[in-house]
Amino acid sequence: MTRPVYVHDLDALTGHARAIRAALPPGVELLYAMKANPEPDVLRTLAPVVDGFETASRGELRRLTEVLPGRPAAAYAGPGKTGADLAAALASGVARIHVESPAELRRLGTLAVAGGTPARVLLRVNLPLDAPGASLVMGGRPSPFGMDPAEAVACARRPPDGVEVRGVHVHLASGLDGPLAATVAEHVVRWSVNEVGAREIDVGGGMAVDYGAPAARFDWAGYGRALGGLLDAYPGVRLRVEPGRSVTVYCGAYLTEVIDVKRSHGEWFAVVAGGTHHLRTPAAKGHPQPFTVHPRHGGDGPRTDGGPVTVVGQLCTPKDVLSRSTDAGPVGVGDVLVFAMAGAYAWNISHRDFLLHEPPEFRTGDPHRIAAGWAARPPGR
Numbered sequence: 001m002t003r004p005v006y007v008h009d010l011d012a013l014t015g016h017a018r019a020i021r022a023a024l025p026p027g028v029e030l031l032y033a034m035k036a037n038p039e040p041d042v043l044r045t046l047a048p049v050v051d052g053f054e055t056a057s058r059g060e061l062r063r064l065t066e067v068l069p070g071r072p073a074a075a076y077a078g079p080g081k082t083g084a085d086l087a088a089a090l091a092s093g094v095a096r097i098h099v100e101s102p103a104e105l106r107r108l109g110t111l112a113v114a115g116g117t118p119a120r121v122l123l124r125v126n127l128p129l130d131a132p133g134a135s136l137v138m139g140g141r142p143s144p145f146g147m148d149p150a151e152a153v154a155c156a157r158r159p160p161d162g163v164e165v166r167g168v169h170v171h172l173a174s175g176l177d178g179p180l181a182a183t184v185a186e187h188v189v190r191w192s193v194n195e196v197g198a199r200e201i202d203v204g205g206g207m208a209v210d211y212g213a214p215a216a217r218f219d220w221a222g223y224g225r226a227l228g229g230l231l232d233a234y235p236g237v238r239l240r241v242e243p244g245r246s247v248t249v250y251c252g253a254y255l256t257e258v259i260d261v262k263r264s265h266g267e268w269f270a271v272v273a274g275g276t277h278h279l280r281t282p283a284a285k286g287h288p289q290p291f292t293v294h295p296r297h298g299g300d301g302p303r304t305d306g307g308p309v310t311v312v313g314q315l316c317t318p319k320d321v322l323s324r325s326t327d328a329g330p331v332g333v334g335d336v337l338v339f340a341m342a343g344a345y346a347w348n349i350s351h352r353d354f355l356l357h358e359p360p361e362f363r364t365g366d367p368h369r370i371a372a373g374w375a376a377r378p379p380g381r
Helices: 010-023 040-046 058-067 083-092 102-115 149-157 178-196 220-233 245-251 281-285 367-375
Strands: 005-008 028-033 052-055 096-099 119-124 163-169 200-202 238-241 252-264 267-272 291-294 309-312 321-325 336-339 361-364
Touching: 005 367, 010 040, 010 220, 010 245, 028 220, 040 058, 040 245, 052 058, 058 083, 083 096, 083 102, 096 102, 096 200, 102 119, 102 149, 102 163, 119 149, 149 163, 149 178, 163 178, 178 200, 178 220, 220 238, 245 252, 252 367, 281 321, 291 321, 291 367, 336 367
Parallel strands: 005 361, 028 052, 028 238, 096 119, 119 163, 163 200, 200 238, 267 309
Antiparallel strands: 005 252, 252 267, 252 336, 291 336, 309 321
């Protein structure tokens, strides 16, 4: 078998999600941002644990309906919503629509009045906050996301017919560590209550994930304590968080086989089946994807000397780099590599049609057990 395979460890996902839920106070709702990983098995596994699902397209609404019928989305977000998008959100019974601009709010109101269905919304606000150390900044500066604070205040005070403004949504950045995420949440809640009188506040997601330290985790316990303090300070306010990557990233792995090993101008390269058209994450984020090696039993093909190695895929571009490692040890033809932290923004963001290679397979279970069984077979089988 040389065809790559994604493996989702659903038991690990359940345990991790339950730990997150346990770290958050009862007054904080936990939504899962489907954009991170919309695989059906992932959604079914999370359904009993999370309070709801955040969607950002009609496709995600359809996927949620197909996988979990009778479970409407808790939120529908994203810029550039068309009339068809807004109509679909209303028709599917989305609990809260996150509105990005005054114009979008007016269009939504017109649709709500015409359909006789009130639109319950949170206003997405681009607050002028700094997020030092964040990996991806989406607010606090000129941005296509959300509306300026003064616009949001005006919309909250004078919403169009058909619209009920229930509160505020703010997602300023990704890659926030625990203390920074808590600081951002405190600023968001204070502004939302004082300026808008919000009773529902979604402080977003963006919890940090460190691909260079696969064992590290976001400080959910500390963050939960900080949110609990906000609930005490602002009684009657309902808080929501909507993590995605930090929930599912650790439950997924991408397994593939080494098909060639070569030395070029003094540097080792391992060429694997598949590549970044299956696992776009390292190219998109600019990091080496962490991996471990399961040596092929009885393998006698070319092998690196155990020094630095660059792992590349099958695409006709020098950018098809999955990882660079100085401590992986020897890597040989037929070995099975397990790329960890492939449970979020992985297959679903990949340029899968480039060169029209076969897609990966998908399985559930323990990725290292599956890799060990793969490595025990003769090469190519």
